[in-house]
Amino acid sequence: MSANGNTNSTGFDVVIAGNGVLGLSLAWVLAQRGKRVAVLGEPNRPWAGSAAAGAMLGCFGEVTTSLLATEHGRAKLELGMEATKVWPQWLAELEDGTEGAGVKTAEGTTVVLNTIGTAEIDDANYNAIRAELTRYSEPFEDVEPADLDWVDAEPISRPLKAFHIPGEHAVDAAALLERLESAAVRAGAVLVPESATRVEYRGERVTGVVTSSGRTMAADQVTLAAGARTQELLDSLPVGPRIPRLVSGYGVSALVKSVDGSTPDSVIRTPNRSFACGLHVVPRGDGHVYLGATNVISVEPRDTAEMRDLVFLLQCAHRQVRRSLWNSDVTKVQVGNRPVSMDGFPLLGEGGMQGLWIMTGTYRDGLHLSPLLAQDFAARILGEQPRADLDRFAPLRQPIQAGSRQEIVDLLIDHQMGIGYEQDWTIPVEWHQWIEMDLRPATLAWANELDPEYTPPAELLFASRFDPEVVSLLRKYYATCREYS
Numbered sequence: 001m002s003a004n005g006n007t008n009s010t011g012f013d014v015v016i017a018g019n020g021v022l023g024l025s026l027a028w029v030l031a032q033r034g035k036r037v038a039v040l041g042e043p044n045r046p047w048a049g050s051a052a053a054g055a056m057l058g059c060f061g062e063v064t065t066s067l068l069a070t071e072h073g074r075a076k077l078e079l080g081m082e083a084t085k086v087w088p089q090w091l092a093e094l095e096d097g098t099e100g101a102g103v104k105t106a107e108g109t110t111v112v113l114n115t116i117g118t119a120e121i122d123d124a125n126y127n128a129i130r131a132e133l134t135r136y137s138e139p140f141e142d143v144e145p146a147d148l149d150w151v152d153a154e155p156i157s158r159p160l161k162a163f164h165i166p167g168e169h170a171v172d173a174a175a176l177l178e179r180l181e182s183a184a185v186r187a188g189a190v191l192v193p194e195s196a197t198r199v200e201y202r203g204e205r206v207t208g209v210v211t212s213s214g215r216t217m218a219a220d221q222v223t224l225a226a227g228a229r230t231q232e233l234l235d236s237l238p239v240g241p242r243i244p245r246l247v248s249g250y251g252v253s254a255l256v257k258s259v260d261g262s263t264p265d266s267v268i269r270t271p272n273r274s275f276a277c278g279l280h281v282v283p284r285g286d287g288h289v290y291l292g293a294t295n296v297i298s299v300e301p302r303d304t305a306e307m308r309d310l311v312f313l314l315q316c317a318h319r320q321v322r323r324s325l326w327n328s329d330v331t332k333v334q335v336g337n338r339p340v341s342m343d344g345f346p347l348l349g350e351g352g353m354q355g356l357w358i359m360t361g362t363y364r365d366g367l368h369l370s371p372l373l374a375q376d377f378a379a380r381i382l383g384e385q386p387r388a389d390l391d392r393f394a395p396l397r398q399p400i401q402a403g404s405r406q407e408i409v410d411l412l413i414d415h416q417m418g419i420g421y422e423q424d425w426t427i428p429v430e431w432h433q434w435i436e437m438d439l440r441p442a443t444l445a446w447a448n449e450l451d452p453e454y455t456p457p458a459e460l461l462f463a464s465r466f467d468p469e470v471v472s473l474l475r476k477y478y479a480t481c482r483e484y485s
Contacts, residue, residue: 011218012036014381015209017196017233018226019043020050021173021367022359024180025374026223031187033378038190038217040209041226047301049227050173052253052336053367054282054292056267057087058168060138061109062364063129064272066411066458072345072392072400079388080365081136083372084167090371091171098182106170106283109267110143113161114153114320116422117273120414125271130163140165150264150322157320170267170282173367192217196226198236205354209233221381223357228301228337230360239352241480243395245473246347246361247460248301249338251276252309253292256317259328261287268321274419275459277364279316288331291317295364297463299470301337312423338363342477344402344457347395348373349380357381358395398481405455409444412458454478 014030016023019041027039045051059080067073091103113126133140145151145159153159185191194211199222201207208218224230228248234240269280276295284290294309310333318325339360341347347361359377362369376388392400402408413436420427427435446465447455455461456474464470 011208011220012038012190013219014038014221014223015040015196015217015219016223016225017041017209018224018230019191020045020048020225020227021177021180021370022362022373023223023225024177024184025370026225026359026377027184027189028180028187029374029378030381031184031189033382037184037188038192038219039184040192040194040196040211040217042195043193046303047227047229047248047337049336049338050177050367052251052293052334053173054253054280054290055171055173055176055367056109056168056269056280056282057084057170057368058109058165058267059084059368060129060133060165061111061168061267061269062272062277063132064125065128066402068128068132069407070402073402075389075392076345076365077132079372080368082388083369086371086375094179094183097186098179100178100182101172101175101285103171103175103179104169105172105285106267107265108164108166109168109170109269110148110162110164112148112151112159112268112270114157114159114270116157116320117270118414118418118421121273121418122271125273126161129271133165138165138167149266150262151268152322152324154319154323164266168267172284195229196233199224199233199356201237201353206356221355221357223359223377223381224351225359227360227366228339230339230358237351237353237356239396242352242484243347243358244341244343244361244397244399245477247340247342247470247473248298249295249340249363250298250302251293251295251336251338252305252313253290253334253336254310254313254330255284255288255332255334256291256325257286257288257329257331258322259324263287263289270320273415274422275415275462279320281317281321293336295338295459297340297459297467297470298337299467299473303335305333305335316422339366340460342456342460342474343399344460345400346393348390348393349395352396398485399454399478401455402457405447406444408455408458408461409440409447412443412462413440415458416462450474451478454481
């Protein structure tokens with residue numbers, strides 16, 4: 001076997017399909033507990049979300065009014081809060097036990113409300129972040145726009161308000177992955193430089209996985225943590241159709257070396273908007289900053305950037321954050337795929353067969369949740385008391401509804417209109433009302449045609465209007481849900 005570490009001819013205690021941050025984190029914890037663990041994944045991580053991530057360690061910065069509208073959304077927020085508590089010790093142990101580049105790159109997060117966004121999205125989400133920080137007694141402080149470090153937006157994109165969250169940092173995703181690989185191997189885990197293509201099972205029990213070279217790796221327990229590519233493995237299992245199907249939240253990010261070699265001290269970001277995670281700038285080493293990130297629903301993961309997404313991202317960054325970025329060098333364009341479930345919520349827990357565990361569907365939260373989920377899944381696999389309450393995100397479930405049909409349509413329209421303003425459209429004043437007047441009933445009619453009962457999250461409903469494959473997948477999924485309800 002081409003692998004690092006010690007192998008055992010009788011197989012492994014746990015095989016983990018996926019060598020992103022979730023898979024490696026779990027492997028590290030389990031190997032430290034003396035378990036024989038194998039982690040499968042191609043070294044260059046094609047299609048992965050981890051490698052292209054901005055790696056913001058924040059949960060409050062991700063707050064939106066729609067997230068807070070349901071108990072499942074608030075549960076996601078509280079999972080993120082628990083993960084924040086775990087990160088300091090997790091990072092300390094990781095850096096003490098391995099060598100390599102520094103992992104932490106930013107001190108705190110500065111949230112900016114600028115003139116580009118709309119009141120329905122930016123103002124509402126900006127205020128929601130502040131309200132939740134206050135609710136949970138988390139520190140933050142207002143910053144005068146004129147005093148914003150490193151921000152030099154063009155006048156028509158200037159910041160109106162800002163506040164700083166000192167407890168939400170960022171890490172370098174590449175350095176984190178390198179350290180996690182090293183820590184897992186030192187603890188005894190085996191890294192197998194192949195992807196898993198199929199899960200083997202006998203009756204109701206999984207028995208291992210088959211690799212891309214055709215080899216079978218036997219294991220008592222199998223954890224699927226391959227991000228958006230997990231769907232291929234779920235398709236090989238009889239329980240697969242009963243689990244919300246995964247699609248990709250394809251995104252483009254860029255590493256830019258600033259023309260003057262300077263970087264901000266903190267993350268600089270807007271609230272979430274335009275179906276994405278807001279514009280954000282994250283400091284990296286050697287005068288570089290990370291610019292991120294777009295988000296487009298795609299049935300299949302992508303590994304190349306579309307020109308329109310890259311151009312949009314770069315224009316937003318230099319206009320809304322720092323004008324001199326226009327004269328800076330783009331040193332790397334990155335493409336990642338966030339794992340998005342058909343109902344928009346994570347797939348976390350037992351997979352409906354003995355020995356099967358599923359850890360994916362985390363959308364934009366996977367890296368931040370990784371230390372918490374690694375410790376929690378390790379406890380579950382070892383038969384111990386888990387730390388987190390994941391029951392509501394159990395993979396075998398009926399679709400979670402993030403709002404009424406009308407609420408989801410209203411959210412979709414708000415974001416769709418916001419895309420126009422962020423791309424600097426110029427239309428007569430009254431056209432906004434006219435466009436919205438036509439879009440709203442048309443979108444509601446489409447939702448009714450798509451399915452009489454279930455409504456997907458706003459971004460999937462949006463994608464379904466122009467992607468027949470998304471329509472087909474949603475309808476098949478909802479039909480299966482009815483069959484098993």
